[in-house]
Amino acid sequence: MKLGLQLGYWQAQMPTHHGDLVQAADESGFDAIFTAEAWGSDAFTPLAWWGRETSNVRLGTSIVQMSGRTPTSIAMHALTLDHLSGGRLVLGMGVSGPQVVEGWYGQPFKKPLARTREVVDIIRQVLRREGPVTNDGPHYPLPYTGEGAMGLGKPLKPITHPLRADVPIWLGAEGPKNVAQTAEIADGWIPIFYTPKSAGMYQDWLDEGFARPGARRTRETFEIAATCHLQVVEDGAEKRAAVDAMKPFAALYMGGMGAQEMNFHNQVFVRMGYEQLAEEVQRLFLAGEKERATALIPDELVEDMHIIGTEGEVKEKVAEWESTGVTTLMVSLHTPDEVRRVAELLA
Template identity: 80%
Template sequence: MKLGLQLGYWSAQPPQGVGDLVAAAEDAGFDAIFTAEAWGSDAFTPLAWWGRETSKVRLGTSIVQMSGRTPASIAMHALTLDHLSGGRVVLGMGVSGPQVVEGWYGVPFSKPLARTREVVSIIRQVLAREAPVTNDGPHHPLPYNGPGAVGLGKPLKPIVHPLRADLPIWLGAEGPKNVAQTAEIADGWIPIFYTPKSAGMYQPWLDEGFARPGARRTRADFEIAATCHLQVVENAEQKQRVIEAMKPFVSLYMGGMGAKEQNFHTQLFTRMGYGDLAARVQQRFLAGDRAGAAALVPDELVDDMHIIGTPAEVKERAATWEASGVTTLMLSLRSPEEIRRAADLLA
């Protein structure tokens, strides 16, 4: 199991000291660094900025929101950064949710599975550079001849010869159909809230995708990159403080990251067996009682979702994540010292 540093997306201001974290991750032997985006900072720019001082770690997006750019634009970002980094890019993408897609990007959210398939197909055509890129699908037709078109669209190949036609594409996916499609068409999967206890739920979905005709990968060469917070503590009291500090983040996704009518994270927690809890957390969160929502989150759920414990416990817990099928563990760590300690423990 490889280690990745999850840098995430920015909050109100750019974070400080990230360059030191990235340098420590490379020096400590981490396999990759990852950046994310929501509706503020983008994923590509920080990756290029902080990645310029690296020479070994892979540079991954976890994740790029597909609706924020056309497929060809995403491919341009990826092939450009892949050249600049000497072939170290991992392109992680996801569909986001209707509140962001329709409220922030101003485009329809409908049929996310079909849209994902078209996006991946177009990007692979760009990277292969075997012929002018075309797409007959309804979501991203190329060339475009719909309303407002002047009729002069021309299929094109990228001017730049991509460094790698097989640049890895990983997809963020939560539901059964999305996970199965990810196993069919992608090189890796970026689950959210994957835990060793929930790993069994996903296996039939993955197997369905691997079994489809023309599936790109098998389980043997398919990446599963799960994110968790890792923190070493000295005793049970310290562990409890960390767990309490993590509860607001769990309740945010369980109840606040999406509309009441359609929240993929709430649905995922329901599939994990926390349906009643998710409903109550969502009710309090949407009513403005964020503290009350966080207080409902049980200790054992936070403990299952993250790796928090003494050095011996951290090593034991990390082994259970690896045994569950995780190939890359993306860790949120706050200092170079934490990075070095994690690397030493999990080497």
């Protein structure tokens, strides 16, 4: 199992320590660094910035929101960054949710699976550069001939020859249909809140996708890149503090990262067996009672979602995650010393 450093997306201010983290990861044997985006910083620009300072790690987006750019625009970003990094890009994408897609990007959220399939197909056409890029689908027609079209659109192929036609495409997916489609059309899967206890829930969904005619990968060649916070602690008090520090993030995703009528993250917790908890946390969070919502998050949930413990406990838990099929463990770390310590511990 490989290690990835999850840098995430920026909060209110630009992080000042990411350069040191990236350098430590590049020098200590990490396989990749990953960036994310929500409705602030974007995922591609930091990779372009830090990629110049690295030579070993792969550069991954976890994840790019598909509605924020047209498929050909995403492909242009991927083509460019893959060239600049010497073929180190991993393109992770996802549909996000209706709050962000319709509220931030001003795009319709309907038919997320069909849209995903079209996006992936168009990007692969661009990267193969076998001919002009076209798409007959209803979501991203190329050339565009709909309302307002001048009728002058021309199918094009990229001016720049891509460095790789097979840039890995990983998809963020949560529900059964989306996970199955990911196993069918993608090179890898970026689950959210994947845990050893919940891993069994996904196996049938993945197998359904692998069994479809024309599936791109098999289970043996498919990547599963799971994210968690990893922290080595020395004693019970330090572990207590680390577990408590993770609870607000669980409450945020369970209660606040989506509309009450449609919160995909909340539904993941429901499938994990926390239906009543997820309902109450969402109710409190949306009512502005975030501290009360956070107080409801049980220790056992945090310890299942993350890897927090002594060196021996961490090694045991990492082995448990790997045994469920995880091929890359994306971990959030705070200091270069933590990066180096984890790399040495898990080498």
